[in-house]
Amino acid sequence: MAETTDKKLSGAGLRGQSAGETALSTVGKSGSGLTYRGYDVKDLAENASFEEVAFLILYGELPTQLELDNYRAKLKGLRGLPQALKEVLERIPANAHPMDVLRTGCSMLGNLETEQSFADQFDVTNRMLAVFPSIICYWYRFSHDGVRIETETDDEQIGAHFLHLLHGKAPSALHARVMDVSLILYAEHEFNASTFTARVCASTLSDMHSCVTGAIGSLRGPLHGGANEAAMELIQDMRDEQHARDVLAGMLERKEKIMGFGHAIYRESDPRNAIIKEWSEKLAREYGDDRLYRVSVACEAFMWEQKKLFCNADFFHASAYHFMGIPTKLFTPIFVCSRVSGWTAHVMEQRSNNRIIRPSADYVGVELRRVTPISERG
Ligand SMILES: CC(=O)SCCNC(=O)CCNC(=O)[C@H](O)C(C)(C)COP(=O)(O)OP(=O)(O)OC[C@H]1O[C@@H](n2cnc3c(N)ncnc32)[C@H](O)[C@@H]1OP(=O)(O)O
Numbered sequence: 001m002a003e004t005t006d007k008k009l010s011g012a013g014l015r016g017q018s019a020g021e022t023a024l025s026t027v028g029k030s031g032s033g034l035t036y037r038g039y040d041v042k043d044l045a046e047n048a049s050f051e052e053v054a055f056l057i058l059y060g061e062l063p064t065q066l067e068l069d070n071y072r073a074k075l076k077g078l079r080g081l082p083q084a085l086k087e088v089l090e091r092i093p094a095n096a097h098p099m100d101v102l103r104t105g106c107s108m109l110g111n112l113e114t115e116q117s118f119a120d121q122f123d124v125t126n127r128m129l130a131v132f133p134s135i136i137c138y139w140y141r142f143s144h145d146g147v148r149i150e151t152e153t154d155d156e157q158i159g160a161h162f163l164h165l166l167h168g169k170a171p172s173a174l175h176a177r178v179m180d181v182s183l184i185l186y187a188e189h190e191f192n193a194s195t196f197t198a199r200v201c202a203s204t205l206s207d208m209h210s211c212v213t214g215a216i217g218s219l220r221g222p223l224h225g226g227a228n229e230a231a232m233e234l235i236q237d238m239r240d241e242q243h244a245r246d247v248l249a250g251m252l253e254r255k256e257k258i259m260g261f262g263h264a265i266y267r268e269s270d271p272r273n274a275i276i277k278e279w280s281e282k283l284a285r286e287y288g289d290d291r292l293y294r295v296s297v298a299c300e301a302f303m304w305e306q307k308k309l310f311c312n313a314d315f316f317h318a319s320a321y322h323f324m325g326i327p328t329k330l331f332t333p334i335f336v337c338s339r340v341s342g343w344t345a346h347v348m349e350q351r352s353n354n355r356i357i358r359p360s361a362d363y364v365g366v367e368l369r370r371v372t373p374i375s376e377r378g
């Protein structure tokens with residue numbers, strides 16, 4: 001199990017302080033170390049699909065077959081982009097970061113399909129779950145390939161749908177399954193930075209699109225979701241295992257952060273890592289060139305040996321996504337397509353028992369003083 005004991009739980013970063021209650025997930029407490037509404041993430045990754053997991057997180061229980069069929073049909077029907085949103089996406093340059101595109105896309109959607117009251121919260125959530133892959137891929141294919149894609153496909157599952165839009169053809173069964181597992185692993189993670197952002201926004205009784213737009217901005221940073229892209233940039237030029245060790249040794253010497261390693265809560269392992277690592281190995285075999293997988297394994301061993309730092313969920317996602325032909329800058333947006341389930345469930349939970357989140361600060365500035373007339377300042 002991924003343990004959290006002995007971790008320095010105080011001081012900066014609100015580390016170790018409880019900031020509220022949740023019934024959505026546990027991190028580092030039971031099972032393999034991560035549970036969604038009482039189910040171990042490993043169990044879910046083996047025995048459920050992302051749509052079942054999103055349903056579980058949002059509605060509280062795993063769906064029956066009929067409920068799942070209806071839910072998938074509903075999401076499938078919500079993949080289309082409004083014309084005004086397409087026009088906005090077409091104006092965003094090819095060199096923009098796709099996380100910024102998604103942030104703008106989410107915010108624009110909030111103008112076009114505003115959450116009029118909290119009674120709409122499930123509708124706006126399901127719309128976001130369904131339409132985020134369309135937003136990213138429409139912009140990506142328009143800005144990079146000059147094509148206006150049709151964003152409605154027959155794919156039952158969000159992961160396969162994403163790959164279909166990106167590559168213009170339905171994915172293999174292996175790729176569809178890996179995307180599905182990846183979305184399950186990224187779906188929910190208690191009071192991480194982006195989720196907390198969403199909850200702070202929700203606590204002012206703001207609308208769902210504002211909460212999610214803010215959360216996208218928080219996830220973007222390399223200390224959080226952006227680490228999967230940074231990990232890819234790190235491993236892509238590593239020639240072999242020895243080169244990987246040399247690169248990391250140099251970085252540690254220079255006291256640089258190695259993205260994709262370490263965690264604010266887990267102390268010895270991130271339970272999502274073993275799962276995505278196994279899929280990355282399978283993909284490497286199919287890809288026919290396992291260099292990226294081998295250097296990743298070498299990095300993992302070296303970091304543990306040198307620093308007792310372990311791979312978090314992001315590290316092996318880098319090679320896995322790369323093996324599926326996904327451009328590096330789309331890695332973190334995929335995280336959004338999944339985590340929007342957790343964020344919105346947290347917003348709903350916050351709304352159901354709300355008090356505005358407003359902590360205090362320890363003042364470390366100058367003592368009380370008088371305003372000097374401007375003519376006397378110098
Ligand atoms: C899906 C996710 O969002 S998972 C997180 C993704 N983020 C990353 O991979 C970025 C790299 N990792 C990190 O920056 C950190 O480990 C974080 C942000 C995840 C957690 O931060 P913290 O809780 O402050 O880390 P923690 O308290 O365990 O750090 C202990 C020591 O290890 C060091 N350390 C932690 N992670 C790393 C790392 N990846 N590379 C190098 N050193 C590290 C810290 O600098 C700290 O050293 P210090 O005591 O000399 O200052």
Ligand SMILES: O=C([O-])CC(=O)C(=O)O
Pocket residue numbers: 186188189191192193224264265312313
């Ligand atoms: O919990 C965290 O701090 C970061 C993380 O792993 C996640 O959000 O998935």
